[in-house]
Amino acid sequence: MKFGQDPMPETLGRWLSEIAQAYCDAHETIPFGLLTGESITEKELFHIAPQVCLKIRGIERTAENLDRATEAMLASYVATKDSAKYIFGNPQLAFAFAYLASHFGIKLLTEEEVSEIMQFLELRRIEFARTINKEIKKTARKTARLEEMFRRLPE
Helix, strand or coil: CCCCCCCCCCCHHHHHHHHHHHHHHHHCCHHHHHHHCCCCCHHHHHHHHHHHHHHHHCCCCCHHHHHHHHHHHHHHHHHHCCCCHHHHCCHHHHHHHHHHHHHHHCCCCCHHHHHHHHHHHHHCHHHHHHHHHHHHHHHHHHHHHHHHHHHHCCC
16 A cells, blocks of 8 residues: 555445554554653554554644544544443554544544444454454564664663
8 A cells, every 4th residue: 555645445345454554554663662762562553543544644744634633533532432442452443443533533534434434343353353464464574673673772
């Protein structure tokens, strides 16, 4: 996928593929936590979903655009965290939720569209996870080399 050049997915299956690719893009940031002394795990990846949303849509990452995407993601999280704990207990679904809420924040999706896509992902969470894991395996060597290189840097 070339980020910022593909149109918005037109089918639920294409949304699944795009979000899996977006998750993998976020996943590639994990080794960089070593540079800051912070541990980044899959559980934290939903925090960067707004940035990934802007990147994939090819939208300039201005403070205003990032604020709109982030505020929508955080507001949606607060509004649903108690009723949808299983989503936030699954790093992949949590990222998907944050990614879609970010699209809502920049007015690319309606609340109904976000809900429809999330329901599709929830029903196909095994397929979603397999798609993600397949993509992560493709970049595993690169990620491992980065982690090793960062570990060797002097503190």
